[in-house]
Amino acid sequence: MSTTTKRASGPKRAGGSRRPSGPPADEPRPGRDHRLEVLRQMLLIRRFEERCVELYSAAEIRGFVHLYIGEEAVAVGVGQALREEDAVVSTYREHGHALARGVPSDAVMAEMFGKVTGCSRGRGGSMHLFDAERRFYGGNAIVAGGLPLAAGLALADRMRGTERVTCCFFGDGAYAEGEFHETANLAALWQLPLLLVCENNLYAMGTSLAREHAQTNLAMRAASYGMPAWTVDGMDVTAVEAVARRAADSVRSGGGPHFLEARTYRFRAHSMYDPDRYRSKDEIARWKARDPLVELEQRMRAEGILDDPATKRLEEDVTSEIDAAVRSAGAAPYEPVADLLRFVTSTTGSTR
Amino acid sequence: MNTRQSAGTAEATRTTYREALREGLREALRQDDRVFLMGEDVGRYGGCFGVSLGLLEEFGPDRIRDTPLSESAFVGAGIGAALGGMRPVVEIMTVNFSLLALDQIMNNAATLLHMSGGQLNVPIVIRMTTGAGRQLAAQHSHSLEGWYAHIPGIRVLTPATLDDARHMLAAALADPDPVLLFEHGSLYNAEGVLDGTIDAVGLDSASVRRPGTDVSVITYGGSLPKALAAAETLAEDGISAEVVDLRSLRPLDDATVLESVARTHRAVIVDEGWRSGSISAEVMARITEQSFYELDAPLRRVCSQEVPMPYARQLEEAALPQPASIVAAARKAVA
Numbered sequence A: 001m002s003t004t005t006k007r008a009s010g011p012k013r014a015g016g017s018r019r020p021s022g023p024p025a026d027e028p029r030p031g032r033d034h035r036l037e038v039l040r041q042m043l044l045i046r047r048f049e050e051r052c053v054e055l056y057s058a059a060e061i062r063g064f065v066h067l068y069i070g071e072e073a074v075a076v077g078v079g080q081a082l083r084e085e086d087a088v089v090s091t092y093r094e095h096g097h098a099l100a101r102g103v104p105s106d107a108v109m110a111e112m113f114g115k116v117t118g119c120s121r122g123r124g125g126s127m128h129l130f131d132a133e134r135r136f137y138g139g140n141a142i143v144a145g146g147l148p149l150a151a152g153l154a155l156a157d158r159m160r161g162t163e164r165v166t167c168c169f170f171g172d173g174a175y176a177e178g179e180f181h182e183t184a185n186l187a188a189l190w191q192l193p194l195l196l197v198c199e200n201n202l203y204a205m206g207t208s209l210a211r212e213h214a215q216t217n218l219a220m221r222a223a224s225y226g227m228p229a230w231t232v233d234g235m236d237v238t239a240v241e242a243v244a245r246r247a248a249d250s251v252r253s254g255g256g257p258h259f260l261e262a263r264t265y266r267f268r269a270h271s272m273y274d275p276d277r278y279r280s281k282d283e284i285a286r287w288k289a290r291d292p293l294v295e296l297e298q299r300m301r302a303e304g305i306l307d308d309p310a311t312k313r314l315e316e317d318v319t320s321e322i323d324a325a326v327r328s329a330g331a332a333p334y335e336p337v338a339d340l341l342r343f344v345t346s347t348t349g350s351t352r
Numbered sequence B: 001m002n003t004r005q006s007a008g009t010a011e012a013t014r015t016t017y018r019e020a021l022r023e024g025l026r027e028a029l030r031q032d033d034r035v036f037l038m039g040e041d042v043g044r045y046g047g048c049f050g051v052s053l054g055l056l057e058e059f060g061p062d063r064i065r066d067t068p069l070s071e072s073a074f075v076g077a078g079i080g081a082a083l084g085g086m087r088p089v090v091e092i093m094t095v096n097f098s099l100l101a102l103d104q105i106m107n108n109a110a111t112l113l114h115m116s117g118g119q120l121n122v123p124i125v126i127r128m129t130t131g132a133g134r135q136l137a138a139q140h141s142h143s144l145e146g147w148y149a150h151i152p153g154i155r156v157l158t159p160a161t162l163d164d165a166r167h168m169l170a171a172a173l174a175d176p177d178p179v180l181l182f183e184h185g186s187l188y189n190a191e192g193v194l195d196g197t198i199d200a201v202g203l204d205s206a207s208v209r210r211p212g213t214d215v216s217v218i219t220y221g222g223s224l225p226k227a228l229a230a231a232e233t234l235a236e237d238g239i240s241a242e243v244v245d246l247r248s249l250r251p252l253d254d255a256t257v258l259e260s261v262a263r264t265h266r267a268v269i270v271d272e273g274w275r276s277g278s279i280s281a282e283v284m285a286r287i288t289e290q291s292f293y294e295l296d297a298p299l300r301r302v303c304s305q306e307v308p309m310p311y312a313r314q315l316e317e318a319a320l321p322q323p324a325s326i327v328a329a330a331r332k333a334v335a
């Protein structure tokens, strides 16, 4: 675990739905503070990943790194609908999910560096971020591999009678895997408190949606399992938050699993090694024109709740948080090689 | 230590391997309400080999949970439930079908503790039937527990006796890590006397099931009765065979194996898995690595023939280790 967690300045989860009074649960809290916090989280993810690119070029970060840039509204919007006691299961494209969940940015950065202060002690790297305390259950680099696990976390809650939601993020590519379909059936059959969030960014590596699915209406197919299934504009964080709140509240109150398809787009290549030959420049430009950060900023400016000084403060705040994360990651020690065999089993040092 | 004797005056009871497993399950379900059993046909049907018969009536459908045919989803759900504070016992009908859940076992159950830097334990027990001998042909008969023993991060148990069938589950549930428990299909009907003085077994050590001085016969699971029968035959010829039951394929208890070899200086390994890349190869490697100079003869082994298991009885029998082939190998070892 990180030694320098900065809870105060780290991204916070909005606790709107915990308030006894206030707006109906399915509506985002309209307040300026809430909007600013949402913007801040999105900006943190964006700037964090941009810094990761630089650090990758500088060979401070290695391995597979999958960027979330362009998709921030999904993690942050859905994150608003979740509570501290809920659980999140994610994919290998999970920096955004982890940061939105409140995993401290310095622990995530240290993990990228492979340091012992990383959120997985340097054993996971970019694709395997974990934080048990925040109920962030990874970071799974097997496409769709997290789905059955999420169903199990939901099953445990169901059996113990707790009112918690397990939220599982996965891609349009994962939707083609048997593990998705097995899990959807199981979750609907047992009415598990599971929120399935499909991040449809239109590609599974280089394979476009139409080349991977015979029927591309993902929500319709999910609904056929017997669960409410909705599609939302994944570039609009306000819309994502609204629909996620509605879904999470319904899941929490015993409505069984819900499926959300967030239509989104990754602005960068699939990973650091991808020359991105399968998408046209035009297509990328069209989606970049719908940058979720820009859209939110513009809306806040139009509503008079954001101005230049506020934007500047936000940028500075985020930059200094990332600077500090990079500094502490750089200064942190690596785990001694003598510890190689720790955590294979619970008996320290045993290889069995 | 392998067993814990109870102080009381428990009596010996006649039972079967199947009933012993069921008693182990019943006890676990009674003692800990986090424990539940899930799998295909474990409830209404009573378990495809009848192990859980009657448990649904006692514990209800929430805790004796029938699943759809979705090995990956329900094994993964077991892993998730374990992360969520439950103590799931997941039954897979046979090891052959466990391949549909291999991703969850290998990529999640076995890796989560390490990948998370020690944050996440996965206290799941996965039970399944293994092995041949019932003319079920090439998709219901293989012994793949040796494959699973390749994977760091899980325990692989092979109860071969009534006492282990009765008590291994409790120890497996007490382990904070994933445990795979392989029940050999030919053992379910095995009858015998449960040692009423044992009320717990350990998981870390192999066990000498028959002491001897001339040759060590090292085996596990469904091959144990065959090895014991072979030892009986060998005794008639004046050859004293020591039979070692590995009990656990991961961790492997080298010490008990090496001690036995140090006594007999000869060894035959009996493994129902295929020879190439098998657990028998691993046992041989460990003996030669650590006790080469104790050996008075080349190590020998008796494995399944390298063929998909055939249906016809005479072919299946020829494909499997048999008391006669074990006897022949032991004779060569002592010659």
Ligand SMILES: Cc1ncc(C[n+]2csc(CCOP(=O)(O)OP(=O)(O)O)c2C)c(N)n1
Binding pocket: A093, A141, A142, A143, A144, A170, A171, A172, A173, A174, A175, A199, A201, A203, A204, A205, A270
């Ligand atoms: C089971 C499995 N098959 C293949 C891969 C290689 N792979 C990694 S990401 C990916 C594409 C997944 O696409 P999607 O689910 O849409 O998620 P996205 O990358 O778009 O976020 C593939 C094929 C893998 N990691 N796991």
Ligand SMILES: [Mg+2]
Binding pocket: A171, A172, A173, A199, A200, A201, A202, A203, A204, A205
């Ligand atoms: Mg995709």
